[in-house]
């Protein structure tokens with residue numbers, strides 16, 4: 001099908017740079033939610049497609065034998081199709097071929113830049129996933145990949161700059177300066193998810209000594225939260241021999257009627273835990289909307305998410321790569337460090353929040369000679385060196401499945417006990433909370449300063465107060481915010497990656513100790529009237 005230009009209607013003033021969210025683009029794509037006007041229209045998406053195309057043309061030189069090509073997939077959001085068509089238009093209009101995958105996962109999109117198969121138009125030179133992860137139904141956004149990985153903040157800024165220019169040109173009345181509909185690029189459709197899923201199946205079979213059905217006899221339930229992860233039951237687990245009855249919310253539904261597809265969400269974790277227990281399953285698996293994050297639940301209902309998922313993955317990876325460095329985000333627990341270093345004999349490098357930060361840091365460590373095989377966040381994002389540092393929730397689950405299959409093959413018990421045994425010895429705090437303290441950007445105390453500067457001033461003040469308190473000790477090595485130990489626990493106060501918010505994580509052996517840590521933060525925070533401390537006030541009163 002040849003690309004045809006869509007009609008230009010009214011062009012509003014869109015601030016393209018405001019669509020940047022770290023290394024992603026995010027915006028409001030569906031009208032109807034009060035206070036959230038649509039800023040991700042079809043024309044904006046088309047302009048972003050054009051911006052990405054021109055960025056890609058500069059980065060990659062076509063070999064002359066074929067045009068550059070871009071794969072595009074989306075999650076289950078209700079705005080997915082219209083954004084897919086619009087962004088395809090922007091890319092095809094710039095003369096690049098487009099291959100649409102339809103419902104897909106974020107890691108599959110990155111994978112399409114690595115797959116070598118001309119019949120599938122692979123490798124794609126660039127790839128786009130249309131998703132806003134676990135955000136509400138009215139939002140949507142884009143993630144971009146090349147075979148070098150996910151695009152970073154600077155690239156996204158650059159693409160948005162180019163998109164804004166394209167958008168302005170669309171507005172030119174004679175149309176002579178805009179480049180819409182140029183060239184004879186094509187838009188094709190391919191079922192790539194089947195290929196990606198069969199690669200996951202092959203990986204498990206290979207790890208199980210080329211056994212066709214290494215999961216025979218296992219009952220595994222999947223909860224896709226009506227996102228894009230439903231394929232995992234029928235296309236990965238069943239071909240491997242597992243029973244998947246009792247799996248839930250596998251059908252895509254962009255209104256997410258059952259629960260938020262997010263392994264960090266308590267309701268979501270409760271839903272998969274109940275499914276495991278009701279079905280007497282061996283294991284439960286849950287994905288976020290676009291399947292770059294995951295978590296699991298063992299047969300007793302014990303959750304493998306956050307620190308416990310990291311502990312489990314570290315145990316698996318360190319068995320295969322003794323002594324390796326595990327890179328994690330900043331909110332990981334002290335108990336996890338002890339577990340990785342004392343029990344597993346690895347090294348824990350607690351870095352910053354943000355999956356891209358964590359992955360890039362692991363890649364950097366390898367480049368300077370420090371071996372690292374796993375980069376993983378408490379959010380459920382995780383990437384392995386052996387899997388091209390692909391941020392892939394489904395692949396994390398594949399590693400867990402390999403463990404189940406190999407334990408069975410070597411005659412070790414059944415069910416998920418082998419997984420539970422792997423995290424034996426992980427010390428977990430009695431209290432673990434995250435409180436998010438908002439910075440009111442309109443407050444006069446900001447005196448026109450950006451919220452980040454204000455937040456930094458809060459952090460500096462907390463640091464100074466801690467220095468004069470003998471019961472508290474600032475962490476000697478820390479890459480983000482202020483991390484402090486005391487009262488048998490710790491707290492970390494840092495700036496959110498995206499929002500005018502200071503997230504505060506506290507872990508402690510008792511509620512009283514947690515409150516003492518909270519009071520130390522409150523003493524400093526109270527001197528900053530633009531900081532909304534109500535979440536902390538409430539916690540302290542409990």
Ligand SMILES: O=P(O)(O)OC[C@H]1O[C@H](O)[C@H](O)[C@@H](O)[C@@H]1O
Pocket residue numbers: 329353354355356377379381495496497498499503
């Ligand atoms: O800094 P925060 O507001 O807590 O957000 C941090 C989180 O932002 C996004 O969701 C990223 O995908 C995560 O990798 C990151 O951990």
